Amino acid sequence: MEAMPPAAKPPASPFTPLDFQLVLLRRMADHNPDLVADARRTLGVSIADMREANRRWQAMLRSPRPRAAAARYRSILGTPESVRARTVGDLECEALLWPVPLWPDLRFEVTLAPNGAVWNEWLVRAPGAPGPEPRTLDDLTPWSCTVDEAARAFAPARPLEGTAPTRFGLSFTAPDAAGVRRSCVAKFTWGLLQRVGVTG
Structure with missing residues (x-):
């Protein structure tokens, strides 16, 4: 009897903005597990979901043919909400900003150097949103x-x-x-x- 060919693996589901928020939370869990647990409940996801999103993110970063960082963010988060000029030292850079539903007053910012390389990627206050004024x-x-x-x-x-x-x-x-x-x-x-x- 002929051996049956191995079943094809189902295609991986797209990596979504929700998955990306779980990646952000996974890194924060080392410092503030209670806040992260509350955020997971808000998003309706489990610890396993968060770990799986982080595993897939790490696999993307370590792929033999990784996508350029800016292209990766565009594919996951879509078209930036806004694009702004940003001066970093002597360089004229471009800052791409995306909304992050978990933190409505923040934006995820990716700063691109003139050659297109990602110089920085982190959360910033949304343009026009009132920020805190810590004094102590x-x-x-x-x-x-x-x-x-x-x-x-x-x-x-x-x-x-x-x-x-x-x-x-x-x-x-x-x-x-x-x-x-x-x-x-x-x-x-x-x-x-x-x-x-x-x-x-």
Whole structure:
């Protein structure tokens, strides 16, 4: 009897904007698992869904023939909501912004260098949306502000290299509830504040 040919694998479902939000959450779960769990419930997805979305994302990044980052984001998130000129040092860059339903006041921003390479990719405040105005350490709660907002509020802030491409740090001083200025390190994932530690 002839052996039956192996069944063809069903085509993978498209990677959707919902899947991308799960990728953002997966990285944030290391710092704020309770907030991430609440966000998952809002989206109606399980831990397994989040892990699977992250697995597929990592597979895309590590593919032998990976798609250019800007093209990858366009294929997943669609046409950018807006495109803005952005000056980074001496470079005139282009910033592409997409809405993120989980955080209506934020946008996912991808900054492209003049040669089309992705210079940065993270969450920023939506154009025209009122941002927070943190004044003390107590105002720096998880998910309350972006890198740019914290850096402006507690200038001069010094950028710190993150432990992964999606992570970023800031070192600055800020007053505590009693008005005593403290040395701090803030940790961000995908540009959104995750936690603040007092170092002095």
